[in-house]
Amino acid sequence: MSLATVRPSACPACEAAPAAEALAARAPQPDARLLVSVPGVHCAGCISSIEQDLARMEGVNSARLNLTLKRLSIDARAGIEPQDIIARLERLGYDAYEMDAGTISMTETQRQGRDLLMRVGVSGFAMMNIMLLSVAVWAGADGPTRDLFHLISALIAIPTVAFAGQPFFRNAWKALRAGRMDMDGPISVAIILTLFISLYESLLSGAHAYFEAVVMLIFFLLVGRYLDFRARAAARSAAQELAALEVPRAIRLEDGQESTVNVTDLAAGEVVLVRPGGRIPVDGVVLEGQSEIDRALLTGETLPVYAATGHAVSAGEVNLTGPLQVRVTAAGKDSSLHRMADLVANAESARTRYTTIAQRAAAAYAPTIPILSFAAFIVWYWISGGDLRLALNIAVASLIITCPCALGLAVPAVVTAASGKLFRKGLLIKDGSALERLAEVDTVIFDKTGTLTMGTPVPTNLDQHPAEAVSVALALAEASSHPLAQALALALRDQGATPAAVEAITEQAGYGVEGDWQGRRVRLGRAPWVGAEPHSMTAAYLAIGDTTHAFTFTDQLRPGAVEVVQALQAQGKSVRLISGDVLAAVQDLAARLGISDWQAEALPQDKAQAISDLHGQGHKVLMVGDGLNDTVALSAAHVSISPASALDAARAASDMVLLGRDLSPVAEAVRMSKTALKRIRENLWQSAIYNVIFVPIALFGFATPLWAAFVMSISSISVTLNALRLK
Amino acid sequence: MEVLAILIPVSLFLGFLGLAAFLWTLRKGMYDDPEGDGQRILDTRYDDKPKPVERDE
Structure with a gap:
């Protein structure tokens, strides 16, 4: 092999x-x-x-x-x-x-996931054990029994916090050193302060200790973190690891000797050999050989292009029929592939960092926690005439009650529910904020080749040819590796045709296949070569003696393409088609799908330009594309989707990946994202309402550990249930 | 109240037992494919005799 x-x-x-x-x-x-x-x-x-x-x-x-x-x-x-x-x-x-x-990242991801899950487990079990003791205290245990129970709780809580709280402490420390303020800062302060005050109270046989509340807070927050992590990690690894289509290697020809080298080691002026079926590794000029070249991934053209001595070829194109010797004009950093990568990098840096709704909520909420409890401390210290212990207790109670247990779950629970549902339908979300961005979309731009269509030609007029033409065509088509020939052979075999006894079949690279049949010359290939009138549609031409036949082809629609366009239009989105393919092909497809707004022969820059124009007019664009020529547009769009069959560069640039062949999950995702955003908003409001009700209770000094535990669990459970309502 | 001297250690011990069991299942990768494990019950291949033990895991 x-x-x-x-x-x-x-x-x-x-x-x-x-x-x-x-x-x-x-x-x-x-x-x-x-x-x-x-x-x-x-x-x-x-x-x-x-x-x-x-x-x-x-x-x-x-x-x-x-x-x-x-x-x-x-x-x-x-x-x-x-x-x-x-x-x-x-x-x-x-x-x-x-x-x-x-890939190392995957084992790393798995390790991180297990690490988080272990902390969830430890805090969960600790929470249950402390709760056993706390229930006894709430039920009325007092005196030495209560103190004993508090101390045992402390014995469980302190190591648990030290272990399970690490992710928060670490993040808080990182943020502190960078001079930022995020949610983990107040959380860490709340955890540590509450733990110390509770320990102090227990030692002085005080009435209230918040050990179960601290551990519960850690538990619920960790569950939120884990959900968040899992949603991101599963998607990230799968999208990353769908292996690269191109092997970064080339066959170098030196004094007639072939050697396999890395593309990065090639220099301008050297000669590389590209076998039929191989991807051209460099930009260059054909030195020797004739072939046809598939440029679909670079430009979106469905039809192969003829290439012979003196023609320029670029990296990323696929050589179809004959071997080519290519003199390198640009390799590595200078090649057109790399220039495309630079365009992508530019587009990505231009896309302003999107702040998610969770980040906005956290930014608004984070400072209020320490401010409120500090205010409570000052006010109570003043009211009670210098009772430090009372003031501290109330400050700690309000600290622990304001801590955003439900807020930590509000967004990840919804995102997990939504991405799980979409994953089952065949759509992978790579970026957690993609769902939110998708909900804001009002314009959808599709690429043609490989996205709305499968990128494989299907014959359209097989039944219009006489039986002898069909069997001769089958015999010739089976001898060629050209995509049109292969598609023709496959379709004819499916129809039950049998190949004619054509002899002496030879392939003329770049032109077609010829042979002898019943003493006559038969040819299957390009129109001028077989002597036929060129057809307006994509076609392969057959000549038997002097009579010619044209087998026309159309690009097969991707399953669900019609439905997805209809569904998106029904949802009130404006749907556009922008393709690099020739006018006739794009026009035909737009008509078939009912898209009135289309553009053909678009360069990669044109696609990106169209998107930034739309953004300039205040529209939010969803880009669906698969080719290298789409990558700039994919990274420039507000949110982007690519099929799994896309080039890895396109998948890397997009926010979601379609796993199956079917395109219909796209419409489903747009619909689901709207519901998900609604649920996220509801959840944020819910957790805010809990705080509005219970913060005053804490500030007035009525809060007990029982209240804290009650509020935390009820709000966490209610936001989770609300997330699960997602349909 | 002397019974507490027995009950508290017992409850702590049981808690630790639960935690240890959880960590064991985690290490064994039992949460890696919850959906698949649920579906595998319906597999009829090993109804008569258990699946032969593989050399890894």
């Missing part, structure tokens, strides 16, 4: 992984672990059919499907490539995408 020799190990980052990992105790495995994303799995049947099928596959030791992450991990011998697994899954009827198994 030639692929196996070109590719590095299946786990490129393994060598880079730190040896300090706890896992290092295990012996190094010669076998590779492959990860494949399978967005279509949903049931027990999927699990057993996939796992059983792969278990029978040669070279696979074991396969396990994670239904929550819709991810298949395979333990296989070194020779097995992800492509083999993906091909096998596709035969079973599942779309699959390769993921990079070795």
Whole structure:
């Protein structure tokens, strides 16, 4: 297998992984672990059919499907490539995408997640145990019994706070050193101060100690943090690890000798060989060879472009039919791919940092906590005529009651519920604030090739040709790797056609395929070459002797494309189509989908310009695109979505990734984001109302630990339930 | 009230037991795929005999 020799190990980052990992105790495995994303799995049947099928596959030791992450991990011998697994899954009827198994960030993410969950667990168990003792105190235990219970509570609470509270202390310290004020500062102060005052009270056999409230606060806040973390981490890892389409390697030709080198090592003037099916690694000029080039990902053009000696080619294009020798004019940083990356970076830095509703709420709320309790302290110190202990107690009570337990859960609970629902429908949210931004969108811009369409041609007029033409065309088409030929062969086979006995078939790279049939010359290829009149639509031309036939093609619509456009228009969004493809193709698609506002032959800069013009007019734009030519637009838009089949650069630039083939989750996401934003607002109001009611109680000195515990749990539970109402 | 001398250590011990069990399940990765684990019950492959133990985990 030639692929196996070109590719590095299946786990490129393994060598880079730190040896300090706890896992290092295990012996190094010669076998590779492959990860494949399978967005279509949903049931027990999927699990057993996939796992059983792969278990029978040669070279696979074991396969396990994670239904929550819709991810298949395979333990296989070194020779097995992800492509083999993906091909096998596709035969079973599942779309699959390769993921990079070795990235350090994933193990790091998992470690962080478990770390947070462990702190949640520790504070949860501590909370329950302290609560057992507290209930006895609230029920009327007093005297030495109460003091004993308080001290035992302190014994549990202090180590728990020291361990489980670390994320807050660390963040608060970081913010303090940077001179910022965020939510973690007041929280840390509240936790530590309450703990100390409670300990002091217990030692002096005071009536009130807030140990359970402190631990409960930590518990609920950690739950919010964990939800928030999980929503971000799951999305981030999956989007990152969908492996890069392009291998950054090239075949260099030196005195007729081929050697595989990194693209970064190439210099201008050197010659590289690009085999059919390979991606052109550099900008350059064709030195030798004829072929056709697929520029869809760079420009959005569906039709391959002819390339021969002297033609310029750019990095990122795919060579289709014949081998090409390309003299490098620009590699690495100077190539057109890199210039695109620079444009993306510019667009991203221009996009002002979006402040989420949670950040705004926290910024407004954070200072009020210490101010209120400090005011309570001063006022009570003055009223009571210098009773320090009373003033401190009331200050601590108001501190702990104002602490934003529900506020910490209000947003993550909704985001988790919404992103979970959307994930099940096949949409992955990479950025937590994307949901909020999506809710504000009023204009949706679609790319054409690869987004609204599958980017694969489908023949349209097969039934208009005589049987002999069909069978000759099939014989010729099967001999070519050109996308039109392959699409034609596939469609004809599906119709049950049989290939004619064409002899001496040869492929003329860049022109087509020819052969002899019943003593006549037959050709399938470009119009001038076969001697046919060019058609206005995309077509492959067949010549049998002197008679010619034109097989026309159209680009297949992505499933759900019609529905998504209709649904978005029904929701009152203005839908636009901007494509780099030629006018006729774009016009045709716009008409089919009912989009009146379209633009063809747009350069990447034009797309980004259209978006910034709309932003200038006060519109908020959702960009849906997949190509390299979309990346600038994707990063310039208010919020962006790309399909999983998109280039990794496009996926990286977008906020959400469509996992399946179907486009319809886009409309669903827009609708869901509106409801989610409504729930978030409701939750913020709810937690504010709890504070409005209970803060005065605390300030007037009526608050007891029982009140604090009651308010915290009831407000946390009510915001969580409200989030779960999301449909 | 002497019974407290027994009950409190017992409740603390049980709490620790629960915590230890939770940490054990966490380390074993039992929360990695809650949905899949729920669906796997419906799998009929190991109804007659248990699944053979794999060498890792």
